[in-house]
Amino acid sequence: MKLQLARGTRDYSPEEKIARQDLTKNLISVFERYGYAPLETPLLERMDVLAAKYAGGEAADVMKEVFKVQDQGGRELGLRFDLTVPLARYVGMNPTLKMPFKRYQIGKAYRDGPIKQGRYREFWQYDIDIVGCGTMQADAEIIRVVLAAFDTLGLDVEIKINNRKLLSAIIQAAGISKELSETVIITIDKLDKLGEKTVIKELLNKGFDKEEAQNVMKHLRLRTIEEYEALLPGNEGVQELKQLFSLLPKDERLVFMPSLARGLAYYTGPVFEVFSKELSVSLAGGGRYDDMIGNYLGGKQKVPATGIAFGFEPILEVLDQQRKIPLKKSRTQVYVIPIGNVDAAGVVEELRDDGINADVDLIGRGLTKNIKYADAYGIPYVLFVGEDELERREFKLRNLKTGKETTGTLQSLCGQLSLSW
Amino acid sequence: MKLQLARGTRDYSPEEKIARQDLTKNLISVFERYGYAPLETPLLERMDVLAAKYAGGEAADVMKEVFKVQDQGGRELGLRFDLTVPLARYVGMNPTLKMPFKRYQIGKAYRDGPIKQGRYREFWQYDIDIVGCGTMQADAEIIRVVLAAFDTLGLDVEIKINNRKLLSAIIQAAGISKELSETVIITIDKLDKLGEKTVIKELLNKGFDKEEAQNVMKHLRLRTIEEYEALLPGNEGVQELKQLFSLLPKDERLVFMPSLARGLAYYTGPVFEVFSKELSVSLAGGGRYDDMIGNYLGGKQKVPATGIAFGFEPILEVLDQQRKIPLKKSRTQVYVIPIGNVDAAGVVEELRDDGINADVDLIGRGLTKNIKYADAYGIPYVLFVGEDELERREFKLRNLKTGKETTGTLQSLCGQLSLSW
The missing domain is CATH 3.40.50.800 (Anticodon-binding domain)
Structure with a gap:
């Protein structure tokens, strides 16, 4: 037998693990300074919880990447693909929780997808979320935590900010129906990486006509929130963006980017993504998902929520490149x-x-x-x-x-x- | 959809998680005081690693309880059932590690078995192991760490100690062949729980005759190491037990128990198990496994090893019953x-x-x-x-x-x- 790791997983040697422990301690101290409490949910979840249409969503790419497990009782289970869906399930199962519920969770998640640099099939995620607060105050706080966290880590980052309601309006203004906007959003999300030409091609492949595709691109070329306000007067997404920026410190790391979508279907309002300035790697991402938890509760209740997930592996990779973490081999004195x-x-x-x-x-x-x-x-x-x-x-x-x-x-x-x- | 957890898994609410964080911090400080370094291996392992005959062992009950997973490439994977087999795989894949390698690992493990009080299908384990030291010094150190850990936690425990070489000799002295001793050991392990009658019945069911079964029981009734020395002169297990106790402090919590076997096939020498004095629940268990790692290396090398695993859930349950952990709902000041x-x-x-x-x-x-x-x-x-x-x-x-x-x-x-x- 040849000794091998499962593909897309990794060992952390003592020195890498000590580095991770130090980084975790730093992040936890920031999270707790902002009033977040720790939560832990299982790595195994029932498949119906993961696949619910208001969670991963059957259409979403992520469902194809779920590791499937069956227990002896024949129950269909899966390894969680993020920490957000389990949070929604937890809140749904604990209706007496006092709102707002602010929790952080540190745990592994699994996606059986392609393996790239800094991207594994088993990976650590560090999440913070605020459940039960529908105003931009919550999103502003999440972004403040992000700023404090990367200050603590000493990493140069840029936080790109957008709003799904604005993005939907842009797409509809291009003459595309609401029902089809989800598939357009998934394509647009790649604009920064692939460029306009490739994105237009993908839209044509998806059956949209040339005019629709070009209209979408044109509307995404505006740069300021004010320009979008002129283009789409009264749009809620624009109003939320204005309010969000007014609640945040003037900080050049905070950048409005109208094409930012974030893949998952569950986002409903502000979305944010953190990039390393030096390596243009995504280090964290999140946003508002006001419908998911309420839907888990049978749609009887509105439970707004917003949050962000930090990716440990890419953060450690950037820290490593900058050599800001001196690797300790032992804590023995x-x-x-x-x-x-x-x-x-x-x-x-x-x-x-x-x-x-x-x-x-x-x-x-x-x-x-x-x-x-x-x-x-x-x-x-x-x-x-x-x-x-x-x-x-x-x-x-x-x-x-x-x-x-x-x-x-x-x-x-x-x-x-x-x-x- | 009814919201449910996967069977045998649990959520840790913030107050339970804060309690776990505090307990973890205490245990880590003990492990590091004794010179152990942290290691992390994946929760997903290749099935051939888990099922190797010198690991779980195909015959072992534990293999029936492995959660099976398949990746998109059709590879057979499984969720690890302990942290010892992955350690052996890690050492096998890192032949330049300096020996002795002393590591602790804290992580979840999975067994798709029956659910009892304090026993889950997804559970936390806290392991320490010493790899590369074949003498009783290592086993004595492991037991010292156990004493220090339960002192730190303020829990009354009893540590039962035995040796597999003695147990094998007892079985052979009863006229049972070496090849069959493994199956006898699995039955004997239940003696403390089920009593003599039931154990004899199970041995008869397994095809042993009355005389063999009664001989085994008779030999297990001796109480002191000296009595066993008289019964089995020159037995290596007896010599190891004498040496081990001479290296340990005189402590009434350390008890020799000749019927202690510990289920898994991989143990080769001393075995130990920690019981709560008040609730007679097993809180930790381990022993020496000198062959496993060498076998992973193709049998070309002897790599002795010994260690112990602490079960977090039963420890927390006992602490809870004693109310020694005041539950904190938040760390916000x-x-x-x-x-x-x-x-x-x-x-x-x-x-x-x-x-x-x-x-x-x-x-x-x-x-x-x-x-x-x-x-x-x-x-x-x-x-x-x-x-x-x-x-x-x-x-x-x-x-x-x-x-x-x-x-x-x-x-x-x-x-x-x-x-x-």
Whole structure:
């Protein structure tokens, strides 16, 4: 048997995992500073939940990419493709939740699609959502969190902002019926990547005539919200965009982009997408989905919602390229090396009781090999424990980077270790 | 459509998730204090990796419980049933890893089996393992980590310890051939739960004769390691047990139990299982598996390994019963309430910039409703922001528990908030 990973999945080595832990800690601290509470839902969901027409939507590309699972009872299940549909299911099943419900969720999601750079079939997603607030205040807050998050990470980004109601109006103004606007939106979403020519071709392939396609393109060429207000007076999407920008700080990272659509069918209002300035990779995306949760509740209730998903893998890839995360190989502070046939277990336990991350040779290697081992794992200090040392209760601590050695009691050395950590 | 969870899965509400976060933080700090580094492997693995005879083992019950998945390329995949098999695969694929490799991994695992109290089909596991150390030093360290972990959690436990080599010798001493010992071991493992009579019946059902079954039972009735040494002189399992106990602190929580087997086929030496003293639920279990990784490497190399898996769900259930975790509904420190038509966004941002977890009314509710909302989420403080307050830059902070109010600048109030947090 050849040892292989499932295609599109990856291992995180200790150093990559430590980097992910640090990044996660940073993002959680931002989310909690803005009042979001953690939630966890299963990775396995019932297929009817995932495939509901107001969730993934049967027509959506994403449903073709769901990993299907069957349990022993013959129930059709699937691995979740995002964290938004499960949130809607959760809210639907917990009708006594106090609104607004602001939650963050960090978890893996699955799409059995093509594999590209920074794109896997099993990937981490970091989501924040506000459920139960229909005003632009909520969308503005989501964008503020995004700004704070990328400030914390030290990444240069651009946040493109649009509104689905504006996009629908543009399409209808081009003479295309409301029923067909969804398929047009899916094509338009690729404008930034593929260019006008290819998008027009795809629209023609989908059966639209040349005039319709060209009209859509023409209307997408305007640049300011004011121009769209003149083109489409009274349009709700335009009004929402004006309000949203008025609630946000003046920040050149916030950019209105009329062709931004975001693939999924469930968006109803503002949509946003975050791009890395240097690598033009999408790092986060989201928007308002006012109908999904209400529909899960049987359509009896309006439950507005908005949110954004951060993609961990592309963020880590950009951080990696910028080398802003120095990779740590271990969190161990000191490696204890017994000299000769000495029992160092007591010394190590004492260090640990003092809150020091300490490791010890378990296989009786010689001095040189032990030092090499500690160095290979990036452990900054080694402590030597011989018979003399045990008797005098004084030990030698060596800084592996500088070579400097200090002798002292465990307690005095511990102080040094905590300081340098 | 009726909204339902996939059977055997669960949601963690914010308060349950906060409890899990705290427990995870505690366990990670223990693991890192003992020198373990984090690793992450995918939840999806290739079926041939999971089903290899030195992993799950085709005969093992666990293989019947694997959730099967197929990708678009027709590859047979499965959801992992533990974190040990993926570790062996990881080590096999990374032959330059420096030994010993000590890692912890926290992740979900899946078994499509019967659902009981505290037992789910999707469940969290917390594993630590030492790869590349064949001596009892490693097993002793694993047990020390277990003691430290349950001390940290404040749970009363008993750790039952045995050795597979002893168990095999007991079975062979009863006249049963080596080839059949695996199936006997699976039955014996239930002795503690089902009692002698039922176990003997099951052995008879499996085709063993009365004498063989009774011999096995008789040999399992001895209590001390010394008695087994007399019964089976020179047995390696007995020698390992003696050495293991000599390396451990004298602790009445450590108990030798000759019938402990642990279900999986891959164990080769010491096995251990942790039980809650009050609820007699299994909270963790593991042991030595010296052959698995070497076999993944094509049998060309010996790679000894030992480790233990903590079950998060049963631990949380026991903690819950003891009410040792007070459930926190939110990590938000202060809820900002705008009075009248005031823009409080600047004030909230200032609090957040000072590192305070702050939330704010987004939907323009009245005073009473806002206070009720903050209280429902267990947020300890509310801050009132009216026009007067904004002008004077002095605000009123109310402690919702005591009703006590303090007036001051944001900065002075922030000091108070950090202290009380």
